Amino acid sequence: VAEAPPRPYTYGETQASIVAVVEQLFAPAVVGLPLLAREQVRARVGRTVGNPTAKAALDMALWDAWGKTCGRPVHELLGGFTDALAVSHMVGFDEPAAMVAEAERVRDTHGITSFKVKVGRRPVHADVAVVRALRAGLGEEVELYLDGNRGWTATEAAQALRLLADIGLSRVEELDPADDVLARRWLVQRCPVPYVADESVPTAADVTREVLGGSATMISIKTARTGFTDSVQVAGLCEGLGVPVALGNQVDGSIGSACALAFGASRRSTSLLPAELSNWMAMSDDLLTEPLTVSGGRMAVRRGPGTGIEVDEEKLGRYRTDR
Amino acid sequence: VAEAPPRPYTYGETQASIVAVVEQLFAPAVVGLPLLAREQVRARVGRTVGNPTAKAALDMALWDAWGKTCGRPVHELLGGFTDALAVSHMVGFDEPAAMVAEAERVRDTHGITSFKVKVGRRPVHADVAVVRALRAGLGEEVELYLDGNRGWTATEAAQALRLLADIGLSRVEELDPADDVLARRWLVQRCPVPYVADESVPTAADVTREVLGGSATMISIKTARTGFTDSVQVAGLCEGLGVPVALGNQVDGSIGSACALAFGASRRSTSLLPAELSNWMAMSDDLLTEPLTVSGGRMAVRRGPGTGIEVDEEKLGRYRTDR
Numbered sequence: 117v118a119e120a121p122p123r124p125y126t127y128g129e130t131q132a133s134i135v136a137v138v139e140q141l142f143a144p145a146v147v148g149l150p151l152l153a154r155e156q157v158r159a160r161v162g163r164t165v166g167n168p169t170a171k172a173a174l175d176m177a178l179w180d181a182w183g184k185t186c187g188r189p190v191h192e193l194l195g196g197f198t199d200a201l202a203v204s205h206m207v208g209f210d211e212p213a214a215m216v217a218e219a220e221r222v223r224d225t226h227g228i229t230s231f232k233v234k235v236g237r238r239p240v241h242a243d244v245a246v247v248r249a250l251r252a253g254l255g256e257e258v259e260l261y262l263d264g265n266r267g268w269t270a271t272e273a274a275q276a277l278r279l280l281a282d283i284g285l286s287r288v289e290e291l292d293p294a295d296d297v298l299a300r301r302w303l304v305q306r307c308p309v310p311y312v313a314d315e316s317v318p319t320a321a322d323v324t325r326e327v328l329g330g331s332a333t334m335i336s337i338k339t340a341r342t343g344f345t346d347s348v349q350v351a352g353l354c355e356g357l358g359v360p361v362a363l364g365n366q367v368d369g370s371i372g373s374a375c376a377l378a379f380g381a382s383r384r385s386t387s388l389l390p391a392e393l394s395n396w397m398a399m400s401d402d403l404l405t406e407p408l409t410v411s412g413g414r415m416a417v418r419r420g421p422g423t424g425i426e427v428d429e430e431k432l433g434r435y436r437t438d439r
Numbered sequence: 440v441a442e443a444p445p446r447p448y449t450y451g452e453t454q455a456s457i458v459a460v461v462e463q464l465f466a467p468a469v470v471g472l473p474l475l476a477r478e479q480v481r482a483r484v485g486r487t488v489g490n491p492t493a494k495a496a497l498d499m500a501l502w503d504a505w506g507k508t509c510g511r512p513v514h515e516l517l518g519g520f521t522d523a524l525a526v527s528h529m530v531g532f533d534e535p536a537a538m539v540a541e542a543e544r545v546r547d548t549h550g551i552t553s554f555k556v557k558v559g560r561r562p563v564h565a566d567v568a569v570v571r572a573l574r575a576g577l578g579e580e581v582e583l584y585l586d587g588n589r590g591w592t593a594t595e596a597a598q599a600l601r602l603l604a605d606i607g608l609s610r611v612e613e614l615d616p617a618d619d620v621l622a623r624r625w626l627v628q629r630c631p632v633p634y635v636a637d638e639s640v641p642t643a644a645d646v647t648r649e650v651l652g653g654s655a656t657m658i659s660i661k662t663a664r665t666g667f668t669d670s671v672q673v674a675g676l677c678e679g680l681g682v683p684v685a686l687g688n689q690v691d692g693s694i695g696s697a698c699a700l701a702f703g704a705s706r707r708s709t710s711l712l713p714a715e716l717s718n719w720m721a722m723s724d725d726l727l728t729e730p731l732t733v734s735g736g737r738m739a740v741r742r743g744p745g746t747g748i749e750v751d752e753e754k755l756g757r758y759r760t761d762r
Contacts, residue, residue, distance in 0.1 A: 152511060155518035155706045186509040188475060195478035195668075320679030328651070345518075352675025356643030383478045 135438040137170040146174075151182050158345055168318055168341040169366075175343030176375050176423070183422030190375075190424075191417045194344060194382030200416040201363070201380050204230035204259065204390035205397075209237070212249035219254055222394075227413035230259035230390035236267020236291070240276040251283050259390060260284070264291035266315070270299035274306060281308070287334060287362065287389075290314050294331050301330040310334035314364055318342075320350050327359055336364035337386060339376045347379050355385050363391035370402035374418060374425045381417045391415075403427050403435065458761040460493040469497075474505050481668055491641055491664040492689075498666030499698050499746070506745030513698075513747075514740045517667060517705030523739040524686070524703050527553035527582065527713035528720075532560070535572035542577055545717075550736035553582035553713035559590020559614070563599040574606050582713060583607070587614035589638070593622035597629060604631070610657060610685065610712075613637050617654050624653040633657035637687055641665075643673050650682055659687035660709060662699045670702050678708050686714035693725035697741060697748045704740045714738075726754050 145160040157178060161171050183190045191199075205228045207215050215233075222228050233250060235243035243262075250260055262285060264273065273291035287310045294300050294316035304311045313332030317323045318341050326332040335354050337347050354361045363380040366372065373396045380386045380393075393415050396408060405426040408415065418424020468483040480501060484494050506513045514522075528551045530538050538556075545551050556573060558566035566585075573583055585608060587596060596614035610633045617623050617639035627634045636655030640646045641664050649655040658677050660670050677684045686703040689695065696719045703709045703716075716738050719731060728749040731738065741747020 150515070150519065152515035153519040155520035158518075159520070159707055186511075188509075192473070192475035195481075196473065196476040197478035197482070320675070321681065324680050348671065349675035349678055352643070352672035353679030355672055356676030357647050358644065384482055 134167075134170045134173065137164075137167050138174060141167075142170065142174055151178060151185065154178055154345060172339060172341055172343035172346070175345045176339065179344045180422035187421045189378065189417060189419060190344065190422055191378040191381040194348065194379060197383050198381050198387050200414045201377060201387055201393065202230060202390040202413055203228050203393045203410050203415050204232055204261075205394045206232045206234065206263070206365070206392065207250070208234050210246075212246045215246050216249050216253035219250055219258075223254065223258070226394075226397075226410040228390075228394065228410065229254075229257065229413055230261075232261055232263050232289075232392065234265070235262045235276065236264040238268065238272060240268065240272050240279065244276055244279045247280055247283055247285075256284065259286050261287040261289070261309075262291065263289040263312075263314075266290050266293040268292050270296060270303040273303055277307065285309055287312055289336065290316065294326060297329070297331070304331055304333060307333070310360060312336050312362055314338075320346065320353050323350055323353055323359075327354075327357055332359075334360045334362060336362050337379075338364040338366050339379050340366035340368055340372050344375070344379055351383060351385055360388070361385055362389050363393070365392035365395050367395050368393075369399060370396045370404045370408050371423075371425060371427070372396075373408060373415075374404075374423050377415050377417060378423055401431065401435075403431050457490075457493045457496065460487075460490050461497060464490075465493065465497055474501060474508065477501055477668060495662060495664055495666035495669070498668050499662065502667045503745035510744045512701065512740060512742060513667065513745055514701040514704040517671065517702060520706050521704050521710050523737045524700060524710055524716065525553060525713040525736055526551050526716045526733050526738050527555055527584075528717045529555045529557065529586070529688070529715065530573070531557050535569045538569050539572050539576035542573055542581075546577065546581070549717075549720075549733040551713075551717065551733065552577075552580065552736055553584075555584055555586050555612075555715065557588070558585045558599065559587040561591065561595060563591065563595050563602065567599055567602045570603055570606055570608075579607065582609050584610040584612070584632075585614065586612040586637075589613050589616040591615050593619060593626040596626055600630065608632055610635055612659065613639065617649060620652070620654070627654055627656060630656070633683060635659050635685055637661075643669065643676050646673055646676055646682075650677075650680060655682075657683045657685060659685050660702075661687040661689050662702050663689035663691055663695050667698070667702055674706060674708055683711070684708055685712050686716070688715035688718050690718050691716075692722060693719045693727045693731050694746075694748060694750070695719075696731060696738075697727075697746050700738050700740060701746055724754065724758075726750050726758065 141164055142161050146157045149156055179190050205222045207219050219231050233247055237243050268291050270292045289312035292300055310333045312334040313326045314336035317326050317335055323335055337350055339347050342350055363386055373393050377393055380391045405428045464487055465484050469480045472479055502513050528545045530542050542554050556570055560566050591614050593615045612635035615623055633656045635657040636649045637659035640649050640658055646658055660673055662670050665673055686709055696716050700716055703714045728751045
């Protein structure tokens with residue numbers, strides 16, 4: 117939690133406020149419960165609305181502690197489907213040549229062949245040019261997909277999709293706002309590839325609303341907002357609905373990425389697509405005694421018990437902002 | 440598995456065929472996998488269609504073995520929400536006076552105050568008379584609900600519900616066939632209490648179809664057909680959809696009932712309503728070294744590791760039919 121995010125948390129939670137919520141609200145409600153009374157913990161912290169990141173951190177800490185107690189890694193406790201995930205990498209806004217160079221560097225250094233391209237600028241032609249340049253530079257075999265962070269209108273997004281019809285995109289995410297309800301449905305209905313809902317589906321109930329409302333055809337699961345337990349619930353919901361899922365990234369540092377990796381590897385549905393696990397690479401330092409690694413485009417699960425990570429206490433003392 | 444069921448298994452599986460499926464199909468596919476590669480096991484046995492009971496037995500055996508390995512009970516591993524469930528008891532077809540006497544005996548002996556009444560005979564008046572007699576004999580405070588096993592048409596079911604409008608039913612289950620698609624929707628739309636889908640929803644995908652199709656407003660979860668892992672998936676689906684669940688019984692013996700109990704106690708949504716856990720009481724013997732008990736209308740979870748039960752090897756040898 118000491119790694120400074122490059123922009124505010126999605127839910128307006130700051131590091132200090134998460135600590136305050138955990139210490140002042142949640143700890144008094146759950147201290148004394150057995151480690152395996154996870155659903156009791158969930159019910160009690162659920163009495164407080166919002167604060168998904170604090171709830172997720174608490175839930176993942178419980179799983180980590182249980183894994184360390186019984187000596188097994190969390191990805192096994194959650195299902196143990198596989199032991200590595202393909203990694204996708206986010207390419208941020210820049211000139212086409214610079215974005216191609218960055219993607220090439222990541223591909224050549226880490227073997228990553230899946231790229232999420234940030235779009236949403238207007239007019240759409242600048243982003244269209246970037247995507248075309250990436251396809252030309254990286255070849256036909258890499259995965260390219262878009263994330264608009266609601267930057268376009270539905271009309272603009274549809275225009276961009278038409279201009280990119282020959283580019284072989286695999287999926288697109290939040291190109292336009294879900295709150296433009298009917299325009300979003302219109303766009304999703306016409307979208308030739310899965311339309312991923314992310315910030316519009318922070319809870320399972322939101323998944324139901326957006327999917328049944330025709331505003332999404334794929335769901336991004338983020339352990340930073342639904343922890344392990346609620347992520348299992350969302351995955352069960354999506355599997356039961358027949359809606360594919362992708363593993364998203366909330367500008368997670370190394371700790372958060374290790375958590376996402378453990379969850380994603382635990383079941384089939386969350387391990388099918390390249391997962392967004394690389395944001396920690398852009399950070400100047402981390403809190404782990406043993407850093408994360410990407411090899412051949414994949415991240416292997418940590419073999420140690422729990423989340424398999426150990427926090428460097430010296431660094432934690434140096435970076436923490438809450439005391 | 441050695442307890443003779445009073446009627447054929449819902450899915451046409453016999454005890455011998457379950458054993459054959461496990462030994463000949465599933466064992467070769469999964470032997471050698473780690474105990475915690477549960478989702479790999481699920482994926483491999485999932486290549487065979489059908490056979491839910493055999494798949495469920497295998498899944499629950501994995502959880503039981505893991506619980507026994509790490510020394511914790513399955514209800515804790517699955518979430519640890521509570522330590523006891525209220526029990527409902529099924530009252531089978533008989534004359535009204537005999538059914539009231541049986542319900543009174545169960546209430547006075549075990550403290551059970553929730554009764555599922557089997558209905559579905561025609562004309563509807565015989566069953567209506569039984570339900571009226573039960574309410575008159577047992578008082579206002581017991582829970583009474585109906586299970587038609589698809590015996591009525593939608594028209595007959597609607598007639599019965601009108602005749603019983605003042606009886607205070609809490610829920611009704613499979614009064615008419617789900618395959619009478621439009622008639623079923625018509626009935627569910629008019630039903631004043633939750634309409635439980637059971638045999639029409641053996642899988643998560645069926646839950647989605649029936650709920651979104653308007654053919655059910657509550658879902659029965661049975662560990663005998665979805666094990667622990669798929670039951671978690673179905674529960675996540677229902678919680679995400681905002682559809683309540685009930686814990687059903689597939690004429691489970693003591694072993695199956697202990698499994699259902701462990702799952703039901705593990706999370707909030709499955710522990711809200713009295714659970715169908717009493718069918719073992721009608722059996723002349725069981726396979727456990729320590730029998731199940733009901734006290735004050737509740738069954739307490741088994742405290743031992745795994746499912747908390749031990750099989751009596753002598754009885755198993757005596758009752759088994761597969762060799």
